[in-house]
Amino acid sequence: MEKRLKSLESCLVITAGLLVLFFWLKNPWLLRGALAVGVLGALSPWAATKIHQGWTLLARGLGWFNGRVLLSAVFYLFLTPIAWLARKFGASSMQLRKKTSEASYYVARDHRYEPKDLENTW
DSSP states (O other): HHHHHHHHHHHHHHHHHHHHHHHHOOHHHHHHHHHHHHHHHHHHHHHHHHHHHHHHHHHHHHEEEIIIIIIHHHHHIIIHHHHHHHHHOOOOOTSOOOOTTTTOOOOOOOOOOOGGTOOOOO
């Protein structure tokens, strides 16, 4: 029963997504696809299972692509140049450079915590 519910849930999500795209793009093929997925998923448990398996396979493929390709591109195209520029212009957000007059990296912070410090932690 659990697998049947998951299959029906996947068919419902695909149908709703295709309907949203139909109302946005006004393409009649999207409406036909939503109708086909909805009817097949509701009437045939075998077809619903196959649709769910295809949807899961697509989701895994997109997850692999996002995790490796897109995030690597973001890292190398955006974050690496920002880090190079920050290093070139001497920004030290973590205070890794020791001050010449100081003997230690340790910074004493005498702060008494109050209830307002814990209200907005993020």
